[in-house]
Amino acid sequence: MKTFLLIASFPDSLIKFRGALLRALVAKGLSVHVAAPDISSAASVREELVLMGIQVHEIGLQRTGTNPLADLRAVLEMQRLMRKIKPDYVLGYTIKPVIYGSIAAWLAAVPKRFALVTGLGYAFTGEASGKRGVLRQLIQRLYRFGLSRCHKVFFQNPDDQALFRDLGLLSDVVPSRVVNGSGVDVAEYPTRPFPDALSFLLIARLLGDKGVREYARAAQMVKRKHPEISFKLVGWIDDNPDAIDPQELDEWVRSGTLEFLGKLADVRPAIEESSVYVLPSYREGTPRTVLEAMAMGRPVVTTDAPGCRETVEDGVNGFLVPVQSVDGLANAMARFVESPELMGRMGQSSRQIAEDKYDVRKVNDFMLSEMGI
Known part of the structure; x- marks a missing residue:
């Protein structure tokens, strides 16, 4: 049985944004694991994942902030987790799981390493000056290193894909694909009549x-x-x-x-x-x-x-x-x-x-x- 590890930065997103993907992986017969910070305190999310047959792991990844020691600890913790569960595939989404998850998967010699860039966030919008400019340079360097350790990178729109290529954040030897966002379950969001008042x-x-x-x-x-x-x-x-x-x-x-x-x-x-x-x-x-x-x-x-x-x-x-x-x-x-x-x-x-x-x-x-x- 092949093993798949999905790394997130926010527990709620595992169900809301990746629930259908996780169910599809389970249906394919894979042993599915997820890792995210603070997931032990997200009881309803953890319970739903377990009911889906998914194994849940908590990691000490800080979703925001630029503490290098904390981020290094998170990389080493994810590396240890991967050496333990030996995943065949790793996929990280959002900034830190993409960067640090990819590095950890490379260090752990995971056979298939993937990243999903779901948006560029604070560091890529607005003026590139002052604190935001310094942060942008740091994140770009980290992206360049982390993505070079991936086998394929997914983007959710062609503009982000082109920007990463133009900035040299994604080397020519790493293939990339554009997917249509996270998708939506159209059956769970049925058409409804308009309200009386606009x-x-x-x-x-x-x-x-x-x-x-x-x-x-x-x-x-x-x-x-x-x-x-x-x-x-x-x-x-x-x-x-x-x-x-x-x-x-x-x-x-x-x-x-x-x-x-x-x-x-x-x-x-x-x-x-x-x-x-x-x-x-x-x-x-x-x-x-x-x-x-x-x-x-x-x-x-x-x-x-x-x-x-x-x-x-x-x-x-x-x-x-x-x-x-x-x-x-x-x-x-x-x-x-x-x-x-x-x-x-x-x-x-x-x-x-x-x-x-x-x-x-x-x-x-x-x-x-x-x-x-």
Whole structure:
């Protein structure tokens, strides 16, 4: 029996983003292991994984931060784990599992080493100056070293793949493939009728780079002419240098600009109760929330940015707007207010694109084939 190890930085993502992939691996007859930090405290996640027949390991990997000693300890810990379970395949996703998991797998002589770049994050967005510029240089060097130890690298959009090649972070001898995001189970996100009252929704970690501030300012512009329209926000303030200040959020809620729904374990009710999904992000891998909204038949307003632009055919299932353009975002949302008949046609197109391009089974079949499984 072949053994597969999946390395994550956040326990909840193992079920939400990789659950279907893990089930597919088990169905293929592999012995499947997962490793993630803080997974012992995520009881529901651990229990679900065990019920799936998956073996769970906790590792001391810090999801954020740049403590070199802590990161070195994590590499050595993962190396010891791999020497113990002897995986035939290792796949890491998100920055630290990709970099340090690949290095550990190389040190442990794992036969097949893969990485999935799901997005570039804080260090690759914004101005490359000051602390962010130093961090960017460090992460690029680490990527260059870690990815050179892989047998194949997966990206979630062609822009990220091209950028890594252009920057020399991925050598010409390491093959790479683009997959259609994490996919979405279209059966679990069925189409729902639109609510009676038109409303907009953004689901995201509350970071500047997610376009949360642009969403709030555009909402203010639209509400001046259409005060009855509601703008909903789902998410949480993350431990990130780019995080929204809690006072900003409080002011948006106090002024009536945004309706804050907090962090939701299940976003389907929020999508069902909204008319149009909005994501003004500066850059993504492929945004899972957009795929979920598309599957449920919602038109999308997002940015003409890497990872985002792949999900929307402008004028077909939504609108693309320039990155950081408050005016462009407000104008796109106002088009639905002034022409609500657009929602039905564009919502149907969203669902069709989700079924044709982003069905999680198609995405996972492609990845498994590319890994030789």
